[in-house]
Amino acid sequence: MTTTKKFPKLLGITIAIILAVGLIVGYKIYQIFLGASVTDAQKYLFVYTNDTYENVLSRIRTDNVVKDADEFDYVSKAMKYPTSVKAGRYKLEKGMSNRRLIGNLRGGYQEPVSLRFSNIRLKEDFAGFLGRNFEQDSLQFLSLLTNEAVAEKYGFTKDNFYTMFIPNTYQIYWNTSADKVIDRLNEEYKKFWTAERIEKAKQQNLTPVEVSILASIVRGEALHNDEMPMIAGLYLNRLKRGMLLQADPTVIFANNDFSIRRVLNRHLTIDNPYNTYRYKGLPPGPINMPPIVAIDAVLNPSNHNYIYMCAKEDFSGYHAFAETVAEHQINARKFQKALDERNIKR
Template sequence: MEKKRSFPKFLSITLIILVVVGAFIGWKAYQTFIGPSVTDKEEFFYVHTNDTYDLVLARLKSQGIVKHPDLFDFAAKKMDYPNSVKAGRYKLIPGMSNRRLIGNLRGGYQEAVKFRFANVRLKESFAALLGNSFEADSTKFNDILNNEAVAEQYGFTTDNFFSMFVPNTYDIYWNTSPDKIVARFHNEYKKFWTDERKQKAQAVNLTPIEVSTLASIVKGEALHVDEMPKIAGLYLNRLRKGMLLQADPTVIFANNDFTIRRVLNRHLTIDNPYNTYRYKGLPPGPIMMPSIASIDAVLNPTDHDYIYMCAEADFSGYHAFAVTVAEHQVNARKFQKALDERNIKK
């Protein structure tokens, strides 16, 4: 009987080694390109303008973005990412593979910032908000907001430039330059001022810029949105009669003291064009960023004969309105008494 030939032992060992090596290479390739790599330590990864690949890799390591930076480095070089670094704000999903992360980084597939702003009082505060939300720092934004040439380019002055920024939520890429961000806001401003709104502005004998200036005063006075049209109607009545607006929020702005709770005679003496107790008409620009609600209140004012108002003595945030000085003085005494009882002296 013929004896069966046995498989050479060295070939068996070689085959086992090849299988093990192949499995290891396959596992390593999986870990390098396809396996979960991104950690849950950060929600976004920021690549700055002019960053080199070495800076990006160093930041990935220091922030613990990926589990194995050496594997990321290998994959990135294989995918030619070092020659395709693009600035941006990139969304990180825990468990994301190196291949997907690198693909996003290399392709510049960033996620826009949902930039929302409201209740901004001063330009420097808005600049700080922009600087905290985008790549450029607040100084660059502040320079633009106070640049006369830029303001004139868009049809404004540095005093009323603030009215071009309509509070809302905007999707803007993180590394967008300040000048392009401002241009975006101008486009949104033009969209906001529809033909209907422009016609309503004409009906109250104001330009869109003047509407925004008055709206900032209305917003400064009103704690309740539902009272804004009534307050707007009062100030429009005063403008039509050629009366001083005598708006306390403008006095507070003129004094640059936003801790004032009780406007006193000494506050009214300041010689400042924003002091509507001394200067007739609207101030040179908004005293704060007007809200959409306050703008629409000026465009859709309540029709009444009131020319005086005073905060209600119950501190509800609403106002007592009056047609005559006598009526107003009664309301004012009630409020002053309420202030005294609460020991509010300034």
């Protein structure tokens, strides 16, 4: 009788224990799969092209990407991620679950790089910038940017290839190969040069490449965007008259000394095709990466008769323009005096 009464009680306790354990296990599994896992230690998880699952897991452990790497490993294997590793730059959000993170990794749902660039002076600088933003390093990009065959493939020369890169913001995946990044920027170049822009270039008797080369000089001269059309108009007047451009930024570029603040006669003697004090017409390539505002200034220049300009003596960054040598000499003496007063000798 006693045994009979104890059995239901023991059964009830056993069932209660099983249910409790089931709830605990179920909750634990829920937490492992769907609970908050990703930390705020890293903003992105980078998975490289030849990475194995072991590489990815090791990086997750080392960089403290998740709270518990063993739990991540368990869920990864349950979701068959080890056989579906895909390269990419994956956005990490604090509190993201293992299941969501692994789902993104398995599906290759990476966040593209928002590639924004401007005011990059040299190809070497641009290659470094690209190398910092993509999986492939700067040397791979530089080898393309300085390769004559690559430039010719896109319809440029080695000297003017840099005009193909239009400063803007582009969405490109991090693991895109270097040659495909260049392909993409070429597509953007072709979109930029609309029929309207090409027609405006023709009206100035220039090709798109020549527009960009002149725009790089305008950019080199102008500290203020609102003055660019005036400067563009001046250089276009010089080109139409067959005059030397005599642009100081080209001399600085030719001397490869960007610390020069005062162009002197000794700087003008360098025998270099970029020295527009010695060589007539446009230089063979751009002296910087001109922004769109400078390109559009060349396409939409101010209409005037100025052929001389000199920085204003107030160091405002604006220029004093002149139609005659006499007027220009007055402006130049004012600026030279201001330089002397500030003891700017070079």
